[in-house]
Amino acid sequence: AERPPGSAIKPILIYGPGIDSKAITAATVVDDVKQYLLHDKPQQEWPRNVEKRNYGLTTARIGVFKSRNVVATLLLKDYVGLPTALDYLNKLGIDRQNEQYLSIAMGGFNKGMTPLEMAAAFTPFANKGIYTKPMFFTEVKDNSGKTIISVKPERNQVFSEQTVFIMDDILQDVVTKGTAYPEGIIEYKDSEDKKVVIPSAGKTGTTDSDKDKWFCGFTPYYVGVSWYGYDKAVEIQKEEKYNALLIWNAVMNKIHEGLPSVPFFENTPPNIVKRTICIDSGKIATDLCRKDPRGGRVREEYFIEGTEPTYSDTCKVHVEYQACTASQDAQKRHLLATEYCPFETLVLKVGIKRPVEYKPAFPNDPYPADSIYEIPEGEFCTVHDSGLLIPPIVEDYIPIDPTIEEENLPEGVPDGPSSEDIGDPIEQENWDGINWDEGNSNPD
Template identity: 45%
Template sequence: MKSNGNTASGKSEQKKKTKKKSVYSQFALAVLKTVVVIFISIGCTFAGILAGACLGYLKSADAITPNQLELTKLTSFIYDSEGAEIAQIKGSENRVVVVHSEIPDNLRNAFIAIEDKNFYNHGGVDSKRFIKAAISYIINLGDASFGGSTITQQLVKNITGNEDTTIKRKVQEAWQAIQLERNLSKDQILDNYMNRITTGSGCYGVQAAAKKFFNKDVKDLSLAECASIAGVTKSPGYYDPTLGENNKKRNKERQEIILRAMLDQGKITQNEYDEAIAEELKIYENKTDENVSVNNVQSYFVDYVLTQVQKDLMEKYNISSDAANIKIYNSGLKIYTTQDSKIQKIMNEEFTNIENFPVNKKISNPDMQAQGAMLVLDPNTGYIRGMYGAYGYKKGNFTLNRATSMKRQPGSSFKPIAVYGPSIDLGLITPATVVDDVPIYLDPQNPTTPYPKNSESSFRGLSTIRSGIRSSINVVAAKVFMDYLGAEKSVEYLKKVNIDRSKEKYVSMALGGLNEGVNPLIMASAYVPFVNNGVYFEPIAYTKVTDESGNIILDKTKEQKKNIVYKETTAFLMTNMMRDVVTSGTAATGGLGTVKNSAGKVIPTAGKTGTTNDNYDKWFVGYSPYYVGATWYGYNNPKSLKSSEYNQSLLLWNKVMNRIHADLEVKDFQQPEGLVKKSVCIYSGKLPGEHCSHDPRGNAIRTEYFVKGTEPKDTCDVHVLARVDTTSKDIYGRPLLANEHCPASAVQERVFIQRPVPYLPKDPSLVSKIKDWIYELPQGEYCTIHSSSSIIGPPSNSTKGPNAPLPQFGQGPILDTPFFLNEDLDVIP
């Protein structure tokens, strides 16, 4: 009985324990359920909140527009006349767009392998990568251990510029990426992405990277180079191989990682992988090329081209200067210029050669150094082939370009375009027209002081136009301007070569003394008609400008101005006379006006020197049938040049032009129809008389060119024959006319000149400076020594008076040799 009780009691106890456990379990389960419910509720609430937030983010997200897809901030390029690149013009970014066909498959695959291996299989977002990145983001409290962005998402980020590390940005980015995938092909997305990526130092896009790293176009990259570029974008500052040896090493390591990924993904073969791994990466070291503006200092030519393109964009499209600059610096323009890089290189070398600026060796202050400038034009097109705007290396962009922007007086180099060319063209003068170079007084403020003066401070007397040009005689030019041409006609012709001097209608303008100066560009282009059959071409520095798609937006050749300035015969006559300048005139010193090719053959040239008051400026504008070159030499703050500097402008011209013509054949200036040759007397400009060949300075008969119909018809009346007494002289040293009492031993027959218009000097002291005064017939002045009481023997011609008919040549003693200074005489080539 007792045992049964014990058993019952144990069972009861067990039931109590079981019941107690059941209660605990139920409570625990209830609590767990409650917690689960709470968590689910919280999760649902959180999910709802998150879903609501995401919905709000999506509603506030803007779709990528077509305009945003357009690439901006593109690098513009400038090319020379042969199509070679001479400059890159960058705004804030260096980006060059390349089309799909120019991008190698290896480069596409390199980016896909390292950035987005499922690129061709997702719709903008790689779900698995995105979720993993999100979990990593949560676990690491906002710092993901790897990125989940696809190439499409990266493109969105590049377009929007939004790099916020927030859920909102990632949600919107994912939605925008999906939208892009619906509107663009994979190739379009990848191409846009590759044209936008940054590779550091303001360099954007694979084309700019290919140039920067390897100096190649992207289409020419090797597999190894493709992988190198693809590796830079992760961290340009860390992997850019141009930033030092450590970066080169890191770039190589990442390149190998990319190549391995390409191999593992089947994008390259084992052989391709091995060859790429073994290939040495030859990183381009950017060295300054004197003909190419890359990142720093632009050439004078590039500066000028950019100012011209800006001006033309403003005029054609009616836009502001800022808008034009934005287009130039950010729109990927291609500017095709007229520069001949061979000529430009020659000019660069000569204007940085201190031997051509010898005085500079002693001057430490750059502003006080002698300066020079030159511009070379093709006269047959008006194309600017080269320019240099100062002495020495250019040190900044848009500094003063003396070849195109300075304003200095041109001196006598202005005479051909302001005086002689117009006067010849209007038929007012011929090369044989004679002007009396004697003191004149054209300054109303100083009526007793001769003006203008000649550079030699002397006067030549009767001089042809040819002689006036060859020897640069100021009085001859002034008289032609005042007595033949007139200010109105001079200004009218200057306007034809794009020089407006409407407010400077005075004689000093005709001599090159201008209120507003000129520069080599103005002078070179003004001489173009002399070479180009009388036709003026507006000087241009570029031919066309295209946009990034190749569409022409500026066509300078169609807009280039040209007009007829002179007749063809005028152009030839002026050239023919200016040939004398370089062979026997003011540019003949040391043969500096002569140009020879590499074979030593002379290339015909012509031109005109120019010197301003007190030798402040020296000019030479000279030309061949091939090129016109205008040079200037002087100082920033005008001062008198030393005598050793007088020929520096001509020297610079000669050095440049000799090298430019080294490989050119001899070519002469073309003679047009309508010209005739006639023998003339160079002291009367008329047909030779019987005494012209016996001028005391030598034979005065020369052959001259004339436009048909303008040749002289009258015979020389300047040379006369007279009987003089060699022992009796006037105050100027001239022998006086013989009278009937002069002994035969003292009497000679001589040829004299007789001015058509007698010169009556205001200041007798100046007469001695007139070089032909000694040859003038002393009219009415007879021997003062001999009279009837002084005759010992029979008179020389007792039956003839002083006015009796003179014997013919050969019938009496005639002096056939010069009895005074032998002058340079005119010679036609």
């Protein structure tokens, strides 16, 4: 049966094609804020993250393993483009060229997919970018042993080896810390009772009102796809929500018993470079990125050579500013200091400045989660007498007396409880389906 794939479509429709066409990188950042992209319903929020909240500046990598719908849709709309995405999907054996609408970013196709189609479409991630058309036999012989039918596999290179290397690295995050943790982990005990872990990767998927659950996963040995649901599309109950992953895990654990643990790639492919980037800008990290009050916002990221940020292309999102600890705004951010603020109330802080200011479409729209870390631009101390205002962004500032203790910085905003995709038995991520009108699919 053909069923909508939910977010399981994202690697083969958006992220893989985007990286391969060099339209995006794993470090491409989009602003996950409220969107109103339905032309016929301009006041209806769409798309929406399953958690019913927005997180702000987010890299493509995080968008994958957190299964953020807004990130995927904006990348498809503004970077990859529908024609490119559907062209790659066609090369992967799934022809949906006539479905040119943004809801497919979350699996909202009029015509769904079979588990076999999805398994075949994921094979390039396990086979250095090569797609193999599904086949059920290679040879038929008569009773004398003579070959009467011989079928050769149809193969074509869809993704470059470099793209697959990066995608495998991203999709392993789904298993180790994302929506497929921990059921996506393949392990067994060997003859000496030592644990053997087989590298695995993949993507979860869920559709409207939890009617379909998917996991498309793979190892260096096999690709396996599980779908869980009912013949008549009805909501899957809470106690069943991990069943697609549990089925996948049971089968894959069994067929991998006795196999040695091998990596997806023995060596890094040529033309892959690594850069230390800021996850809020996607640019080369600076010392300020490490001083973010949420903790270091820095990671090592892989790029196809030529798509990496240059060393001079540094993060401009993180900035320093001088604040007065005697005054706060509604988000409890210390306001910018003026020349009338006493020396003992001054503190040097690090915050973020969005490349594009977020302006809510409607008065009651909430700000994204990371807005509490923005510098309070234009908001100056209201406690002390007003006077000549000092610049909000400190470039060549005079260091504050080091004997004064810096204000304790706030803890980071937690992501949970989230409800992306399938699978996190410790309830780190719960299910909360979202309904869409007029057939707009809203998988996780």
